[in-house]
């Protein structure tokens with residue numbers, strides 16, 4: 260009896276949920292290829308759970324075999340359309356600035372942040388935050404990145420030869436400190452619980468995935484009754500407390516007597532927002548959300564990217580050797596760290612990072628929401644649909660990338676780049692709502708990888724090709740079996 264009541268409630272909630280939205284899309288949607296599906300019920304019966312990653316597999320799996328470049332799937336009333344055609348991608352990322360309701364899953368931890376907020380709030384915040392990412396300010400971070408790279412080398416010096424089962428947490432600690440030291444005026448060591456930011460982020464993502472894998476937990480009513488939700492709430496609260504401590508420290512430094520608003524430090528992300536709070540352009544709660552997210556975005560993406568680059572170079576020792584030779588010629592003295600000018604001359608290393616982000620984009624997909632019909636010949640992506648841009652497929656499309664599974668950094672030689680559509684490669688997204696930390700990210704990744712590889716040779720254990728890497732499909736693409744070993748370079 261109880262099971263019967265439970266099943267009826269689930270069906271009732273799904274159907275009532277389904278009756279909202281979805282008006283007017285059916286006609287256009289019908290013409291887009293995709294697995295057999297019925298609006299309201301969706302294609303979900305084809306799979307065991309209604310989860311995003313199933314949509315991903317379903318739509319993208321279909322996309323691969325259909326060869327039409329785009330496909331649709333209904334999940335209840337929600338229409339998902341995936342496309343891997345660069346021209347469609349450009350239209351979507353230029354015209355649809357609102358995020359898909361999928362991002363509401365992050366609301367408890369980051370509601371009104373750049374990543375998740377509705378266009379009206381996003382526009383205001385982006386305008387306030389953009390100046391903190393200009394080239395002059397970013398260049399001032401160079402020495403900070405170098406000092407944390409040196410700490411990583413010191414860590415390896417103490418452990419030389421020992422197999423690192425998982426190097427990611429080591430890198431991540433350093434990218435958290437680098438993010439604090441650049442985006443705020445707070446000295447990282449003052450924030451005692453900063454290492455917990457990592458465990459909280461990992462646990463938060465695990466819970467999110469567990470939710471997506473459990474059909475009934477997708478329904479808010481049941482999710483809020485679950486133990487997982489209680490755990491999730493505690494995590495969000497702790498994350499906010501840590502961000503609150505960081506902000507309190509920033510306020511202290513803002514109020515200090517020798518404060519000077521003309522310095523480059525005062526224009527960094529958090530000092531700048533603190534100043535804008537005084538003139539009531541942004542509230543303290545909004546600063547809390549943005550800070551919490553920004554520190555997470557800056558540290559996790561960079562750490563994962565560095566770990567993936569090192570893993571891939573550990574597999575392809577000939578390519579690593581070419582990177583090393585470039586490093587030796589640009590940086591003859593092993594003790595010296597790359598200056599900004601030297602960093603700009605590391606062309607091959609840059610191509611290696613780009614090729615890594617092609618094969619394994621740290622953020623594997625982007626989801627936008629169509630506020631209006633988007634014409635993508637011969638289809639119309641109707642208003643109200645969720646538009647899915649699978650970077651991981653776009654970056655491996657054989658029509659654009661010959662031998663797509665081959666790791667070949669020379670695809671990013673200027674002449675080769677000029678032959679491709681500008682939306683055929685978009686690891687940092689594209690258009691007005693692209694990654695604000697794009698240059699920051701490339702810089703920190705290059706500095707850290709260059710410093711490690713100038714000092715150490717990296718080797719992987721038991722891998723012959725990048726295909727031997729197993730990926731954790733969390734919110735980001737993380738290598739889960741990457742065991743690295745480091746050998747000190749003789750000089």
Ligand code: HEM
Pocket residue numbers: 373374375385553556557558560561564616620621622624625626685686687688691692693694695696697699700701704
């Ligand atoms: C290094 C590797 C990085 C990669 C591959 C990456 C990739 C991306 C992508 C694909 C998006 C779009 C996400 C979406 O629309 O769903 C994004 C957004 C964003 N990223 Fe990054 N990112 C990286 C580093 C960073 C860094 C270092 C920061 C901060 C310093 C940062 C801050 C942000 C922010 C704030 C957004 C939201 C932007 C907006 O909507 O206005 N990212 N990133």
